[in-house]
Amino acid sequence: MQEHETDHWVRTHEAPRMDPPSSSVGPRAWLWKNIFASMADYSTPGKAVTSVMMLFMTVFSAYALVWMVWTMLDFALFSATFFDPEGLKRDACLVNPAGACWPFVQAKWYQFMFGFYPPEEVWRVKVAMAILGVGIAWLVFPLPHRGKVAAFMLIGFPILSYVLLNGMPVEDDGDLGHIFAGAWFPLVLAAAAFAAWFIANKGQFGDVGQAFAPALLMAAVVLGAWGMLPLVTMVIDLALGTEVVETNKWGGLTITLVVAIFGIVISLPVGMVLALGRRSNAPIIRYSSVIFIEVVRGIPLISVLFFASAMLPYFLEPGVDFNKLLRAMIGVVLFASAYMAEVIRGGLQAIPKGQYEGGMSLGLSYWQQMRLIIMPQALTTVIPGIVNTFIGLFKDTTLVLIISIFDLLGILSATLKDPEWSTPTTAYTGYLVIAMIYWVFCFGMSRYSVYMERKLDRGHR
């Protein structure tokens, strides 16, 4: 090394910025890196085999992907029949025998949405769906008063939508007396229970009174709801003047949503109780939860539905027969609750023991610990699992068609039998539309769960 050159290698001005090498930018580099690099190594026989296999699979996948997308586009758009202005029905679609028959969907859209609901009463379903849409949008996009809206959607909306969809006519003679006659007794009891809770909670009845305070409050709520329900429905009914629409006239997306939302709203709390029961120290509670969960998870939903439709009537009082739709809904709820319980149990197991001990050392009761400390953390951890169960439940609602309830898929199968629309592609068109509706709901739910997971992440993992 020569002394006099030492000051020369210090750079005094910035070097010109060079472009990245041409092999690392541009479409060619992208293609190389993302496609061809994986099949370019032929240095050893083993790597050559891998490369050839990659080449083969890539060609196959590319072909399959292009073929699938092209077939769908061609079927749905390019070769499709869109309009039937002359009302030719199937003859309009037979002109394009390889494409979708969209006039069929236009003609049957009402049934896909509402089934056999009488058209003059259908505004009731539309109002209920509109409230549902607004409510879900309110909760999904964080708008103010989320808690109140959520409470309404969980408690108020089911009652309201039942009144809207089913209707509860007051007797024709205008005699409202019997409704009050049926309502006053539970209301008085509810008021008594509420007063007792209020005093007991103040500590007037001592320790024992305080221990029973939650039970009193629960009794007050149940009795109050029992007494108020006929009055509330009567008021709504007097205001709207709705007629009864039997559930066998409901159908299509209406039934799918009714079954799915009922299942989602009920299965979450039932699942929580079952999960807590499975982790309880009391053997009878634990074993009954375990047996229920494992039996239900071990059998297919169809057999639960068959149980609800064919076997359950035998176990009820002779002559008692309740609604087929309600029985199917109970079946779906029983089924979903067992899966929900296992998901929540996973969340409970992920909570460190210190959280329970911390709750105890603060002097919280079991239910306070669960409500304030354990459940919020457990549920947050297993949001993906809960939403997956919801998605599964939503897809499983299609099974009610096997016990002849006309949900979205059931109503499609029924309309496909219409000879006026019988073309080679009617079935595919119908399947495509229904599949898209289900896909939008399920994919939307899964994306929302990813978003919630990210938003609620407290950085534990």
Place this chain on the structure above:
Amino acid sequence: MSSTSDRDAQGTGERTGLAALVFDSRARSLFFQVVLALAIIAMIVVAVQNAAANLAEQGREFGFDFFDRPSDIQILTTFGTWLVGYEAGQNSIFDVFLLSIANTLIVAVAGIFFATIWGFLLGIFRLSHNFVLNSFATFYVELLRNIPLLLQIFFWTAVLRIVAPSERGTYGTLIPGLLQFDAKGIYGPYPVPHDGFALTMYALVVGIIAAWGFGKYAAKQQDATGKQLPTFRVGLGLIIGLPVLMFLVTGRPMSIEWPNFVTEGPVFRRGFERGVGSYIAPEFMALFLALTTYTAAFIAEIVRAGIQAVPKGQSEASAALGLPDNLAMRKVILPQAFRVIVPPLTSQYLNLTKNSSLAAAIGYPELVAVFAGTTLNQVGRAIEIIAIVILVYLTISLLTSAFMNWFNNRVKLVER
């Protein structure tokens, strides 16, 4: 809680009488358990009484004697009917029960086998740096797992109906010289064993046992000396070579029965002759395709999550040791990924088995369709039949869980 401080002030002293009982956690727990037990017992008693009353009202009895009755329902030719040798009017309802279980099991086993292969492939595709493979797998998974299975079963049924040649006197070819199909199903060769074929089967059993023994020996050798024996090749040779050798030595005691396509005679007799050659019903194919493709989408996600759960350092370490990619995958990554994969994979297998009951919607004669459906309508014993169906599914579930738990214990990480 505003009253917490009050309660603390009162709650410190010794309690007596009722208060002692109310605040004793054991007494509370006992109380709630007794309430629950009484409620369950009351429910069962009421249900049994109601069932007895209902049955008496309808003039029916409870019992399983209907199993001996002859069954005169027509059943689609499937694995189950072949196994039992079913003919309407000739067999009892118990045979129908057995054949429906066989049908459930065959579609479940076939579905599990192919869904596993396809699902693993898709899962590895989804992790590939290859853009084409990656987007193909993503498209496939996101499309299929968000559409109800029942809809997919209907779709496949419609596809098979359209694809098959509908005209009488024509058929399509699936694999030239081997498999043909028409609107009623797929037809192929049927191997008819002759006397002495049993020896070949014995050779197969011996081959499997010998291969297993050699595997054990090779593992021991490797532990002792570090030398690897060609387990795979020797095993394959034993399992395939031994029976083939025996087959040839005993003079090939088997003939092949080919499907017979009738082109002459009365029109309604044309087409493939019934009962000649082997036959797969389109209902089976639709159910099998739907179950396999649908479950594979879920298995792909499980495999992807399992491989992603293996820390990156593991693949870096195996690269540092000079292991080639496929060996690193086989010896380092997959064995660790398996620990994450096996439990959810088990529940997918169980789901597939349970989902095979959706065949009730397309008429493939499995347990729910033919036993809880047709037979129930015929004999009307709802309580007995549905209870049996539930028991069968529970048994299948428990056996599968037991097997997968055993497998899980084998691949589980052995910790200190």
